Amino acid sequence: MKSFDVVQVRKDFPILQEKVNGKPLIYFDNGASSQKPQRVIDRVSAYYEHEHSNVHRGVHFLSNQATLAYEAARARIAAFLNASSPQEIIFTKGTTDAINTVAFSFGETMHPGDEILITGMEHHSNIVPWQMLCERRGCILKVLPVLENGTLDISKLDHLLSEKTKLVSVVHVSNSLGTVNPVKEIIVKAHGMGAKVLLDAAQSVQHLPVDVQNLDCDFLAFGGHKIFAPTGIGVLYGKKELMESLPPYQGGGDMIEHVTFEKTTYNTLPLKFEAGTPNICGVLALAEAIDYLSSIDPLGAFRHEKELGSYLRDSMREIPKIRFIGEAPDTCSTLSFLIGDLHPFDVGTLLDQQGIAVRTGHHCTQPLMEQFKIPGTVRASLAFYNTREEIDEFVKALQRSIQILS
Template identity: 60%
Template sequence: MNIQEIRSQFPILSEKIHGKPLVYFDNGATTQKPSSVIQRINDYYAKENANIHRGVHTLSQEATSAYENARTTIQQYLGAKESHEILFTKGTTDSINLVAFSFGELLTAEDEIIISAMEHHSNIVPWQMLCERKGCKLRIIPMNENGELALDQFETILSAKTKLVAVTHISNALGTVNDVKHIIDKAHKVGAKVLIDGAQSIQHIQVNVQELDCDFYAFSGHKLFGPTGIGVLYGKEEILNSMPPYQGGGDMIKEVTLEKTTYNELPHKFEAGTPNIAGGIGLGAAFEFLNSLDMEAVLQHEQELLDYATEALSKIEGIQFYGRAKNKTSVISFLIEGTHPYDVGTLLDKMGIAVRTGHHCTQPIMDQFCIPGTIRASFAFYNTKEEIDIFIKALERIIPMLKD
C-alpha cells in the first residue's frame, strides 16, 4: 500500500489542530472521508438534486438511478444475493432498532434473545426495550478478563426458546474479533436468527454475508469513510418479507385507502418517506473507494500498526491494557496509573492528537473491569507508524505533568 498516496485523498489529514499536524486516532468513532466521497455528494446537490422513485422528469430519474446503483454496489460488496436485501437506514443504531421492532413483533413472552457482555449500547438497549414490550427474556454471553466471549457458556444458554442472537463482529471498546461464524452456525441449529453488528468490522475485513449465513448485518456509513446519517441493514429476503414495516409513510406503500393500506415490496417496505438521498449516493462512493483497495493489504497494515503501537505503549510505566484477545483488530484501550483518561485526552488534543476517552458506549464492559472508562486509540489504513511515534512522545511528555 502506498500510504502517502492514500493519505493525499483525505483532505482533513492535512489540517492542523492547535498549530500541530493532525494525528487522527479516533477512527472507531468516525472515519475521515476521501475526496471522491465529498465530491460525489457535492455533485449530487449541484447537478442531480431531486426526489427519487416518484418523478418522471430527468433529474428524478438520474437521482433514482444513482441511489439504486449505490444499493447495488453495496450488495455486491457484501455478497448479498439480491439488491433488495439491502435496506438504507440512518445507521447501525437505526438498523438494530428496525429489527428489534419489526422482527420483535413476531415474538412472544415465551421467547428468548441472546446478546453478549461486550455489546455497544445500541445493541443492548433496543433488546431491553423489546423484552419490556413483549415479555421476552434477555440472556447474556459472558466475557472473560481478556475481553473474549465465553462461547462454551453461549452454548449452554442457547435453546429452542432462543429466537434471536445479536452480537458484535468486532468490539468498539476492546478490538476483539468475535467468531461470529461459530455463533451463527450454533444458533441456526436451534432455529434462532442472528444479527451481526458490523459497525466496527466492515471497514477492516472483507465481509460476505452469504458465506457467514447471518440473517441480519448492520453497519454505519460514517465508520467506513462515508457520510453520517446513512447506514445499511442487510436482511435475508424471506425473513424481511415476514416482518411488518418499521415505519409508515410514503414509498413503503403499494396502495392506500382510508380503510386499509397494502405495503410495498422490498426494499421500499422498510424505507418510509424521502430518504437520505445524498447519503446513500455518498455511501455508494465510499464502497467504490473501498473497492479500489486491497483489503488483505489493509488488514496487514492495520495489524502492523496495532502491533507497533502495542509494543511501544507497553514500555510506558504504569500502563494497563484492556482487551487482550488473541484475535483483535486495530483498537487499543488503556489506562495509565496516576492519570485520568479525560486529562490525557485533553492534553493530547493540545498536541494535535485525537483519541477517544470514556466508556465508549460500552458501560457494561467498564463495569466488569471496575473502571470508569479508558483511553482508546483506533487506527485506520491511512494512519502511519510515524504518527504512532508522535503519539508515544506526546504521552511521555504528558504523563510526568499529570503525576506531579
C-alpha cells in the same frame, strides 16, 4: 489495481493536512468516525450541483436519474457484502437505526418468554433496543459473558442457547476492546437452535472482508460514517425471505403499495422498510466510499492496519504502569488502555493539546466498563491512513502527558 500505498492514500484525505493546537493532526479516533476521501466529498457536491431530485416517483429526467443512481448504489452495496440480491439491502440512518428496525419488525414476531441473546461487550445500541423490546413484549434478555482478556466466554454459549432463543445479536468487532469475535461459530450454533442472528458490523466492515453469504448471518447492520462515508446513512442487510415475512418498521411514503383509509398494503422489498424520502445523497456517497475502498487495494489496507495495531501495542508496552483493556489474540487496530490511576479524561485532554485525537470514556459500553471496574478507557482506534510515524509521535505525546499529570 495498484497495491496499497499509505503515502498516496493520505493525500486522498484533505482533513489529514489540518493542524490542531498548532500541531499536525494525528487522528486516532476512527472507531468513533472515520475521515472522508476527496472522492466522497466531491460526490456529495456533484449530487447537489447536478443531480438532486426526489427518487422513485418522479416522471421527469432528474428524478429518473436520481432513482437509477440510488438503486445502482444499492446494488453496489449488495456486491460489497456479497448479498444474494440488492433487495436485501435496506438503507437506514445508521447502525443504531438498523438495529432498531430489527428490534421492532422481528420483535413483532416474538412472544412473552422468548429470549434474545447478546454479549457482555455490546454497544448500548445493541443493548437498549432489546431491553425496549423485552418491555414491550415480555421477552427475556440473556448475556453471553466476557472473559478477563476481552474475549467472549464461548464455553457458556451452549448453555445460554435454547429453543426459547429467537435471536442472537452480537458485535462482530468490539468498539471498546477491538476484539474480533468468532461470529461464524456463534451463527452455526444459534442456527442449530433455530435462532436468527444479527451481526453488529459497525466496527468490522471497514477493517476486514465481510461476506454475508459465507457468514450466513440473518441480519447485519453497519453505518456509513465509520466506513469513510457521511453521517446519517447506514445499512441493514436482511435475508430476503425473512425480511419479506416481517412487518414494516415505520409507515409513510415509499413503503406503501396502496393506501385507503380502511387499509394500506405495503410495498415489496426493499422499499417496504424505507419509509419517507431517503438520504439519497448519503446513499450515493456511501457507494462512492465503498468504490474508493475497493480502489486502494482493501486487503493491503487491512494488512497495513493490522501491522499498525501490533506496532501500537508493542510500542505502548514500554510505558510504565500501562494496562491494556482487552488482550484478545484476534483484534482490529483498536487499543483501549489505562495508565496507573490516571483518569482517561486527563490523558485525552493533554493528548488533544498535542494535536492527537483519541476517545476517552466508556465508549457506550457501560456494562463492560463496570465488569472491568474502570471508569472508562483511553482508546486509540486506527485506520489505514494512519502511519508508524504517527504512532511514534503518539507514544511521545503520551509520555509527555504522563509527566505533566504525575
